[in-house]
Amino acid sequence: MQTVFQKPEALTDVAMHYCPGCTHGIIHRLVAEAIDSLGIREQAIGIASVGCSVFAYDYFNCDMQQAAHGRAPAVATGVKRVRPENIVFTYQGDGDLASIGMAEIVHAAARSENITVIFVNNAIYGMTSGQMAPTTLLGQKTATSPRGRTVEEMGYPIKMCELLATLEGPAYLSRVSTHDSRHVLQAGRAIKKAFEVQQQKKGFAMVEVLSTCSVNWGMTPVNALQWMEENMVPYYPLGVYRDVTAKEGN
Numbered sequence: 001m002q003t004v005f006q007k008p009e010a011l012t013d014v015a016m017h018y019c020p021g022c023t024h025g026i027i028h029r030l031v032a033e034a035i036d037s038l039g040i041r042e043q044a045i046g047i048a049s050v051g052c053s054v055f056a057y058d059y060f061n062c063d064m065q066q067a068a069h070g071r072a073p074a075v076a077t078g079v080k081r082v083r084p085e086n087i088v089f090t091y092q093g094d095g096d097l098a099s100i101g102m103a104e105i106v107h108a109a110a111r112s113e114n115i116t117v118i119f120v121n122n123a124i125y126g127m128t129s130g131q132m133a134p135t136t137l138l139g140q141k142t143a144t145s146p147r148g149r150t151v152e153e154m155g156y157p158i159k160m161c162e163l164l165a166t167l168e169g170p171a172y173l174s175r176v177s178t179h180d181s182r183h184v185l186q187a188g189r190a191i192k193k194a195f196e197v198q199q200q201k202k203g204f205a206m207v208e209v210l211s212t213c214s215v216n217w218g219m220t221p222v223n224a225l226q227w228m229e230e231n232m233v234p235y236y237p238l239g240v241y242r243d244v245t246a247k248e249g250n
């Protein structure tokens with residue numbers, strides 16, 4: 001029988017542990033497809049973070065290193081500086097990147113480390129069962145904001161692309177979403193671009209991918225996709241926030 005559709009080579013055969021309706025699996029696939037299409041699997045070194053994607057090292061079929069909570073950009077910095085011929089990426093959740101790891105991501109971006117960051121924003125701490133994240137929306141109910149997030153008590157959700165775009169360092173910053181197939185395809189193109197920017201030695205590249213957490217949001221998988229489109233996309237506008245290659249006409 002002719003095979004018409006198969007797993008990217010950059011994914012292992014290990015069955016993923018993600019909950020039904022979670023888009024981490026889709027995003028893993030997009031990263032793996034980008035690695036395959038650029039032919040960089042043997043060169044790639046991924047840095048897994050802490051959160052639901054902590055086992056990313058079992059799923060990506062390339063060299064992987066685990067970092068302590070929030071420290072993936074610092075670990076990636078070390079790996080890339082020691083092995084500049086490798087393609088180094090981090091894969092981080094919003095709790096990991098925008099809370100405990102806020103200092104690491106800001107400084108890696110400011111230094112324009114030549115790394116690729118995949119930032120999965122699901123507006124909640126998924127792994128630890130649904131506490132409020134820095135990206136939790138106003139009014140959103142979580143385990144630690146049971147009456148909904150308020151400005152008075154918890155402040156505003158943090159927009160990472162916009163924040164990092166205030167720095168000179170980043171070469172590529174883009175926000176994409178996974179709420180339907182058209183946007184998944186767009187997300188794949190942005191992720192590939194973020195790897196190409198590193199290949200071209202342009203500096204720090206980050207793709208923020210809006211993602212679901214249907215279990216901790218308390219929704220069906222289909223409702224979670226709709227909720228993401230109706231609530232997350234308006235607060236976190238999709239688009240390219242920095243692209244130094246566009247200025248150069250590449």
Ligand SMILES: Cc1ncc(C[n+]2csc(CCOP(=O)(O)OP(=O)(O)O)c2C)c(N)n1
Nearest residue numbers: 050051052069093094095096124125126127
């Ligand atoms: C230093 C430290 N603080 C807190 C934790 C607990 N912890 C593990 S995962 C996590 C939240 C991760 O959430 P996020 O990064 O949004 O990823 P998700 O699970 O939603 O994909 C927390 C608080 C930890 N492991 N280490």
